[in-house]
Amino acid sequence: MGGRNVQKPKPLKVYGRSHYACTRCKISKIKCSGEKPACANCKGVNKQDQCVYPTKDRKIVIMESDLNKLHERVEYLESLLNASGTGTSSSIQGLPLTMANPITGSVATTSTSSTTTMAAPIEINISNNVMNGVKLVDFYSPEFDNYSLQYNLLLACQSKLPEKTYALNLLNKVFSTYNQEFYLLDVKEFLQLANDIYDLFDGLQSQQQGRPQSLQSQFDVQQSPRSITQTQICYFFVLLAFGEQLLNVKTDENKYPGMEYYLLAEHLFRLTSSEVDLTFIQCALLLGLYSANLSRYNTVYIYLGVAARAAVAQGYHRQKDIPLNKTPEEKHMLGVHGERAKRLWWTVFVIDTIWATKTVHFQFTDTDVDLPTENVYDLGDAFDSNILEINVHLTKYVAKFVRLIYGPNIRTFSINYINTDQFNQKLLLKNISSSSEDLTKNFEYPLLTQFKNIDYLRSGSRSIANLFLRYHYLITLITKPLLSLILEPTASQFIENFQDVEATISKGIFTSCATIDIVCRLYTSQKIFILGYWDSQHLFTAILMVLIAGINGKRYPQLNRGVALLKYMAEMGNIGARTCFQKLYDINSMLQSSQLQFVLDLSVTINAIVIDEKIDYYSPPVGIVPASSEKKQHQFEARDAIPYLPERYTNTIEGIDTFFDDTKNHLNQESRNFYLSLINQIQGWDD
Incomplete structure (x- = not known):
């Protein structure tokens, strides 16, 4: 019995299949020949190395004498272990122990003293328990x-x-x-x-x-x-x-x-x-x-x-009807699943499209499933289908406008397409103008007016605030290309309607100020997501827009508020905010080396801003900040209205026309070139 080679007992009968399919055939759902080391299917496609057979426990029948021999061998080995006088713990004294981390897979090595005892972990087969x-x-x-x-x-x-x-x-x-x-x-x-x-x-x-x-x-x-x-x-x-x-x-x-x-x-x-x-x-x-x-x-x-x-x-993006031959219980189960699948599909659609704004994503026209508020099956929860549907409509415009403005629209099926700078600039300007008009006509007026004079933090929820932050971000995406386009030397040759361009830029800066005010309100109401990517990204994008306006001569109090809040988020551990704030340091270094008389104050802190948690903070752009006192400069103005409602923007912000008129513009040619390079760099950062 002490021999090292023990013949395994042969089973008299094996229950179940004669062989199992390899993992590759099982995943592909094809019949496996069961040959080893590689089946015929894997050999046929030259993937013998991927032919692996799973190990499964099967029921077998063996002779009682074979079973008794196994028991005798176990007893013999146990008697040898007891006779040696050393347990499991003493056999490993003084030897290094290697403990594998089941998550990272790393191995840490430690040594044990002569008094350390370690029992082997008990593995419990719970696969069928x-x-x-x-x-x-x-x-x-x-x-x-x-x-x-x-x-x-x-x-x-x-x-x-x-x-x-x-x-x-x-x-x-x-x-x-x-x-x-x-x-x-x-x-x-x-x-x-x-x-x-x-x-x-x-x-x-x-x-x-x-x-x-x-x-x-x-x-x-x-x-x-x-x-x-x-x-x-x-x-x-x-x-x-x-x-x-x-x-x-x-x-x-x-x-x-x-x-x-x-x-x-x-x-x-x-x-x-x-x-x-x-x-x-x-x-x-x-x-x-x-x-x-x-x-x-x-x-x-x-x-x-x-x-x-x-x-x-x-198939969650497609409409599915409940068959009429189902029982009431089956219809109820299908109705519940259909409503949940519909909600989840539109959730995926919104989140994926907003994130992948510069890449290929699903189009609204690729779907025919009901919108969130259509044919609602009541699940008895507090889900707001209306907010989700408005986000869906907003997202479909995000996908449409990003393709028009940032996509390679010069390519067509014709091999004779035009590809000149002047043609591309005219096409870009046309797409920006049509996008802004389309957004106002088909989204702002029909969908956003329902929130007039409504607190965007009603009932403690920030869903309305999130909607407007995304909406302001879309306006910024539409506006950004204009900031560098209007400074081109040949701008007068392809800009036909300066008033529309002026209104679009005013709108972008106005909503950027409103974005900073919304995030400040979230902070004072303790609803801000301090570690969140989107809160910091919306804030940073708005800061850049207001910064560009400030460099051109229009400094708004929202700039210091936004910088202070972004700095606070970075100090609290927001990874995105840290990256964004480092970019503000880079901008400040560029400004200090230029001839522009503009100082970006990065030392301002959140504690320097006067905050009253009972006030609804919202300050529309009011021109240059009056030089009264430092405390007054950072004071939030109380206002109960929603941060943005549809209106004309031509005269919203004074001084935008200085972008277009050299007689009004205070920048010399060198500063103008620096200003253009700074805008291009900022636009690249925010892409």
Whole structure:
């Protein structure tokens, strides 16, 4: 029995299939020959290295004598171990221990003293077990040959699981901040998911400690276990990560809020999952939104692209009618799923289009599914379908205007297209003018007038404020090219209507001032997302527009307010705000080396601004700031109106005509050239 080579007993009978399909054939859903080391299909396409067979446990029949021999060998080995007088702990005394991190995969090496004892971790095969009435459905799928890898990931989830009360507080933070305008979670389903996850890990801990399951858990197992998937666990942790970001808590330099939960969610998100459902798409959206706040632009593109393509693959962008032959219960289930899918599709459409403004994205005309307010199936929640629909209409204009103004519109199907500077400038000016007119006629008047004299932070929600921040950003995208276009030496040759150009620039600067006022109001109302990418980006874009106007002779109080608030966000750990503020330092260095008599004050702090939390801050452009006192200069003016309503902008801001008239313009040619180069550089930064 002490021999080293032991003959394995041969089974008399094997239940199940004679062979399993390799992972490649299984994913492709084709018949596998089962040959080893590579099947015929993999050999035919010269991919023998990708032919891997999953390891599965099968039921077999062996002789009782063979089983007795195995038992005798185990007893013999145990007796040898006991006779040696050394346990598991003493056999490793003084040796270095390597502990693998299940998240990052890194290995840390530590040494143990002579008194250190370490027991081997107990791995519990839970692939087919139900714990506390909850069953893991796809965590140990056939394509995962390495059981320990998935098991370590499960243990990592267990170790990072926060207190349930804290988790629910983070959920409430996400819900109250974004769920009235974007369909990111269903509260009832998430609460049930949270209960299942905590039951699952309580059951896992009980098995690790050798404690029996409760009678209630055993009763649940006998009934029908509640299933939970790896995607759902990912969804749980990414919501925790996003919620912790929204707490606006300043942390250490190397510790970012929610990062541990986010890393877990990244590992749990299985991109190759064949089961694509609403939760899978919501996971991709939340992972992308969290990554945006880290300024990981490529990562955001990938996750949002996955969400958009997955939604299209499921047909959520197309209209689906409920068959008439369904029972009332089936019709109800289909109606609920259809409403949720509709909300989620338009959420994906808005978020993906706003992020991917300079790349290819889905067009509004590619869809025929109902709009958010059409044929609504009541789900009994507080979701604001009207706000989502207005965002949809705004987004379709974002996609349209960005293609017109920033796209390569000189290309046509004809090989004889015109490509000259003068022609391109005229075409650009025409597209800007038509976009501005289209936006006013078809979006502002029909959709925004409903918010007249309405507090944009009503009921504690910032959904209306977010809508106007996005709208102002679109106006800036339309306006920006004009700032450099009008300074071209040949501007008078292709600009036919100076009044329209003047009005468009005035509108852009006006809404930039309003954007800064909105973010200031969010700050004073404690509704600002301090670590958020979009709050800092909207603020920075508005600062650049107001800065350009200030260099040209029109300095507005919003400039110092915006700089102070951006500086505060950078100091609190906002990664995007830090990058933006560094760019302001670069601009200031350029200004100091130029002949322009303009000083950009970067020393102003948020504490230097007089703030009254009970005042609705909104200051329309009022010309040059009166030189009264420093305190007066930073004072917000109280006004209850919405930051922007449709109106003519020709005379909104005085002095815009100095851009066009050399007799009025105070800049010499050298300063004018510097001004143009500065505008071009700023425009490149904000792309």
